[in-house]
Amino acid sequence: MTIAELHAEAPSGTTETLTMAAALNRALSDAMLADPSVLVFGEDVGTLGGVFRVTDGLAATFGEKRCFDTPLAESGIIGTAVGMTMGGLRPVVEMQFDAFAYPAFEQIVSHVAKLANRTRGAVRVPMVIRIPFGGGIGGVEHHCDSSEAYYAHTAGLTVVCPSTPQDAYSLLRAAIEHPDPVVFLEPKKLYWSAGEVDTTHVARIGEAAIARSGTDVTLVTYGTSVGIALDAAEVAASEGRSVQVLDVRTLTPCDDETIFAAVRGTGRAVVIAEAAGFASVASELAARIGEYCFEFLAAPVRRVTGFDIPYAPPKLERFTLPDVDRVLDAIDSLNWGDE
Amino acid sequence: MTIAELHAEAPSGTTETLTMAAALNRALSDAMLADPSVLVFGEDVGTLGGVFRVTDGLAATFGEKRCFDTPLAESGIIGTAVGMTMGGLRPVVEMQFDAFAYPAFEQIVSHVAKLANRTRGAVRVPMVIRIPFGGGIGGVEHHCDSSEAYYAHTAGLTVVCPSTPQDAYSLLRAAIEHPDPVVFLEPKKLYWSAGEVDTTHVARIGEAAIARSGTDVTLVTYGTSVGIALDAAEVAASEGRSVQVLDVRTLTPCDDETIFAAVRGTGRAVVIAEAAGFASVASELAARIGEYCFEFLAAPVRRVTGFDIPYAPPKLERFTLPDVDRVLDAIDSLNWGDE
């Protein structure tokens, strides 16, 4: 049953409070129920249920053939997943942490992203690469990279990043049904954040969302930073500034229409992301907005991003993560004139 | 002998006409002469002298211990080079083609880039990773990727790209003497381009160059696209437009001062690069210019980049590569008003 069918059948509006990790787990399990070609594998995703428990119970429910552990080799996981798609399966694989996906980079960039194009569409690669990513959890080195730029730059990949349990559920379902490979970035810090989830809700990949309306300035962001943007908007509101928050959700292909319409409406933009800023998704968003909304801009597009340094050790990470103050500073700098 | 010392001693101004490949070869050989800790290894760089002959003659001249072939394994090449730097050596390694560096991504991103930072500077990694990159040579898949964004986004790496034989020589010498790891991108298409080379000329990493002066618009670019920018500038001049061409040369850390001064001077900018545009170095340059030169800009910063597609097959590559017409179109679009 596709989610569209589910949607048609199920009584909508029945929601439940779930953490993001639980929502993802539910999405996996619903997808596996709906489609026998979906399978889950990776490191520790079987009996253990994943180091973040996102695959908890899947092996027990669906058996060893549908959810299993592999030898410890990321290139092997991604490379064999590619071969499985050639056999009609839809693998959903987990890279244990962001930085541990790098050994699979060759497979992701040269095969996952390009195989459909190479074969003129004869071989599609409907797989999902789940990557717990980003910091803010006190993790030691290699456990907190924001690696989205590497994937977003790679043509052929679709890169998705939810910021709410609802989106986590709906976007993961959509990613699994997607005909193309999806890099699904899960903000680790949000795994334990809870929210209402309607499992009949259908999300479309490629659609940004207005997380808060506002008229003076648009905060363009995704993942963990959405919450920061919303908090900043709240503070700004108390100071009389109406701040719009746009959750990009699909980093690439990105929803230019929604983004440009939003920024043209407010005339000011701040792009917020946790990753190092240089040659990043934030750069792209800023450059695109700068190019396509130029005549509407009352101020330069500002970026609030991670510093251009290797991710900080636990004791120092609070200095690097974008926070409300930094966002407010950026907003303040946007040529407000004498108001 | 360092190049600074060479410079002090040698009669300067003695130039020679060399292709870029020959200039790189000379730089390697001069560096190996000057510093016994410099060594060269990779795939086919020994007896064969490299598939582009950049290492031609080094094994014969310096012996098997200074220039040799390794087993065919890119992660192995980069990873062992890291270990060699811990033993006081300065490896200059070759990745045979751009896309064949991806298997080494983990080593480059998690170790080459981060080891110095990890050890509070106790272990520096003075290695050079030479990567023949980019297209325009009729190469089949995987032989024409413009992969600079992956490296430029990675804090800790220094990414350099020459556009002339002189810069190829001087920047490679500087890269080899550099205390930090340098990803040295060699535009394959320019290997056979010839130019004057003064081997006493010292270049500094981190300095952009004004390749042509002009007052109406700045073309910000690097590598193969510099030539296209210069050609476009020539055509534009004949149409009465004074076009400045800025060769970034060091992609990261980038020379903000020179770039911003140039664009502030002309008030208009076009960023040109062959790589796919999304979340690329061109995005960064455009975003930076947009942010720091906003008040000076008479028009949006335009980008002329590769399409967001896997690199084209030989028979179609002419459609994807930035060319003079595309640059002129971009210039024409820059709100020239009624002049």
Added chain:
Amino acid sequence: MTAPAETLLPRDEPVRLIDPSGTLRDDAEYPTPDVADLLAAHAALVTGRRINEQCFALVRQGRLAVYPSSHGQEACQVAAALALADGDWMFPTYRDSVSVITRGVSPAEALVLLRGDWHGGYDPHEYRVAPQATPLATQLLHAVGRAHAATLQGEDMVVLAMCGDGATSEGDFHEALNFAAVFHLPVVFFVQNNEFAISVPLSRQTAAPSLAHKAIGYGMPGERVDGNDVAAVLAVLRSAVSRARDGGGPTLVEAHTYRMLAHTNADDDTRYRERSEVAAWVERDPLLRSRAYLREVGALDDVTEERFTADAERVAAALRDAMNAEVEPDPEDLFRFVYAERPQHLQRQWMGLQDEIRRDTEGVE
């Protein structure tokens, strides 16, 4: 932790059934393929050689962008295709065009990549032949994944995963063999050890007694075979394929052969190897050996030879025609297959390009 170690080790000498003079040497473990099979194999060898020669010529004429020839390796090329059943899969490399064609892909489709029209020219699902892989060893993992899918879904299928000696040094080689062994998958890994990786000799790839000695480290059997003896290669591959089909898991087969030409037309092998070394392999030519044997047992007469040659000529002629035909690739293809559905930004880029093309053709500035 079950198989007795010894049974996983290859023999000290490569399996050989027909010696260079064409004489048969029976082998207790590997039955010689019957004459009809060897006759069919010989026909394929003749065609394979002709394809190699034709492609070499086409590169000189500028009709192919590049050609990595399997000249001298045709016994491996042909046996790889003939060892498989229709429902099996083959995962070849850039050098395995003759295998791909022997498996049934038309030369015109097979050579699209090397001609430069597109990154691949045939539908992998139609022929059960993966795209010819360029990034070394990466396709071995795809092969293992395909076999895993087959096992999970109960498909009767064996997967042949091909690579060169150089590729065995890559990490993906290791991960592929390990996954295959751990999941006990129906994969035959077929390494054509032609002694060179571009200019780098085998001694720089390994210090092991043989490449087949790597098998035991994964818990699968390894075997060595004389790669210029089509009967032996066929026998050893068939044995491995049938073990895989019967649930016996993966095997690593190393064929000892030699790359007679430079790596590709772009390479100059006089820079790194002696002519005498190459010359020594001429007499070990796989076609000579197969022919001598079939002649000796009376299975090959002049008429049949002429027919094989004529068949090969026809293939070559069709190949020539296909490569000489002017194909004008469509620039919109650049945007058609990147995603299943074309996203906004690619459509915008295509419209821009279309505009440029229109202006160019109209001569408008």
Added chain:
Amino acid sequence: MTAPAETLLPRDEPVRLIDPSGTLRDDAEYPTPDVADLLAAHAALVTGRRINEQCFALVRQGRLAVYPSSHGQEACQVAAALALADGDWMFPTYRDSVSVITRGVSPAEALVLLRGDWHGGYDPHEYRVAPQATPLATQLLHAVGRAHAATLQGEDMVVLAMCGDGATSEGDFHEALNFAAVFHLPVVFFVQNNEFAISVPLSRQTAAPSLAHKAIGYGMPGERVDGNDVAAVLAVLRSAVSRARDGGGPTLVEAHTYRMLAHTNADDDTRYRERSEVAAWVERDPLLRSRAYLREVGALDDVTEERFTADAERVAAALRDAMNAEVEPDPEDLFRFVYAERPQHLQRQWMGLQDEIRRDTEGVE
């Protein structure tokens, strides 16, 4: 292609010198280390165990961010350090803190990473100990490169490259062993097979007769050793180290041991293994065995034992003090070491941060 294959294979059973009851069993190939050495090793075991216990406690108290304990693997930890000469290098993993400390790094420096103050706390050159590696198997290549540099420069040096059983599945493991063998480098690869990679058992990492059987595929000798027998581990490592030092090239040593605790404090091993399985290993504890032997030969009396315990207590106390000390890391460090010279843009970012910090501390909005 020289070494006779058989000599490269490990034994069928791991080398063991002292059996679980503390009885010595002489081995023709591996001489038992003398009693003085084993006494020193036992002291290190006692301290090592104490460090593991102390760190476990410190995690609970929130003083360490995470601790991957080598509890139960101390024989391997200690022998790894004791097998090396001062001029040698060690390349450890995140689990090898006890090795690092046994080698001479102070606990306070060694634990900076796991405390979360910085990514590493000691100067690798000072101790000839590489940073403890997190990305699996990647450090093996660094180790090989360091050994290659030593060979090229004529340094008298052996490099010990450490990893776990899970890490042997990574491509970098393969590339490292292969480079070491091809260049005949003085490296000893030391795999602590503790039967688990987080939750994944050894059977999911390999189908080989043993991990040491991988050695022959690279052309190096492989050996298996009882990882809970400090005498055996020391003897086998010493033999490999001295072969490496004498120009005999690399060796792969697999120690059979067991991870007694969860992967780290963040892990819950009741989800994937039976308590009875863990319990069965208690009696194979490396400390019990070493103690029984030394007691039996009369080398260890109550007084010495008390001294060892007291020494261990002192190390633990120093460790506690260091971890309890309030260190306020300096945010400017974030920008200090990324490049040798701080670039403009990092200086700009630091100035921005400084400004924020100033405003925060001044309470100014």
